[in-house]
Amino acid sequence: MTDPEWTRKFQITTRDLKHGDSWRLEFDENLVDVRQKPGWKKCIVHTGARFRCTKCSRGWSSNMVMVVCHMQLRNGEGVVKVRPSCQKCKECSEAPMEKPSIPSDNIFTLMKNLVEKIRVKCYNENLERKKKHFRNFDGNKPHEPAHCEACMRGFCPKNRS
Numbered sequence: 001m002t003d004p005e006w007t008r009k010f011q012i013t014t015r016d017l018k019h020g021d022s023w024r025l026e027f028d029e030n031l032v033d034v035r036q037k038p039g040w041k042k043c044i045v046h047t048g049a050r051f052r053c054t055k056c057s058r059g060w061s062s063n064m065v066m067v068v069c070h071m072q073l074r075n076g077e078g079v080v081k082v083r084p085s086c087q088k089c090k091e092c093s094e095a096p097m098e099k100p101s102i103p104s105d106n107i108f109t110l111m112k113n114l115v116e117k118i119r120v121k122c123y124n125e126n127l128e129r130k131k132k133h134f135r136n137f138d139g140n141k142p143h144e145p146a147h148c149e150a151c152m153r154g155f156c157p158k159n160r161s
Contacts, residue, residue, distance in 0.1 A: 003027065006107055010080070013111040018123060023078035031068050031083035032153060040070045043117040044155055047110045047134045049100035053089035061137030062087060064158055065100045066150035069114060073122040080114065085150040097149055109134040 010025040017023065036042040049065040052058070066085040071078065086097035102110070119125040143151075143158040150156035 005104060006082075006111070009108050009111045010114075013108075013115045014078075014118070017078075017115070017118065021073065021076045021078055023080065023118070026079060026081045028070075028081040028083055031070060031081055036070045039074075040072045041121040043069050043071070043114070043121065045069060045110055045113045045117065046157075047102055047106045048137045049084075049102040049106065050137070051087050051089075051098045051100055053092055053095060053098060055092045055095055056089060058089055058091050060087075060089075060141075062100070062143075062148075063136050064143055064148070064150070064156065065102065066156055067110060067114075068155065069117070071118055071122060073118075078118070078122065080118070082114075085148070085153075085156075087149060088147045090144060090147050095147075106134040 006027075007025050010023070014023040044066050046064055046066050048061065048063045050059060050061045065087075068083050068085070069080055071080045084100050084102070086099055088097050089095040116127060120127055143156075145151035145156070145158070148156055148158075151158065
């Protein structure tokens with residue numbers, strides 16, 4: 001998966017990082033485990049998104065779409081690997097995991113929150129928590145762990161005891 005909009009917004013938000021360092025964003029479909037490799041730092045950010053079942057065309061929204069991020073800065077070269085978590089339709093049996101469709105304004109907010117994490121984890125900056133808020137979708141629906149990939153993999157905050 002590559003998404004030029006994510007990459008463009010990531011480049012815009014990383015401009016204010018340490019002068020001379022360059023950063024790139026990579027989508028990594030193999031990033032299914034929250035444990036990072038040695039030398040990498042991790043964070044999980046979340047946003048709101050919409051989903052559509054490829055089996056029955058049912059649509060739904062979620063305000064708990066987790067995005068796993070692993071980051072590394074070496075010799076002025078920074079890399080962030082990202083993978084948004086998927087969800088599956090609650091109406092279809094044998095439903096496939098569907099990728100989220102994240103609105104443009106939420107991608108930009110997600111990138112701003114990610115860059116704050118980079119500043120803390122890679123540059124050791126002591127920031128006051130200024131989390132940017134994304135656009136919520138109809139939030140009256142209960143979270144359904146049986147259909148949430150992040151819950152199944154153990155990194156959804158809604159499913160922690």
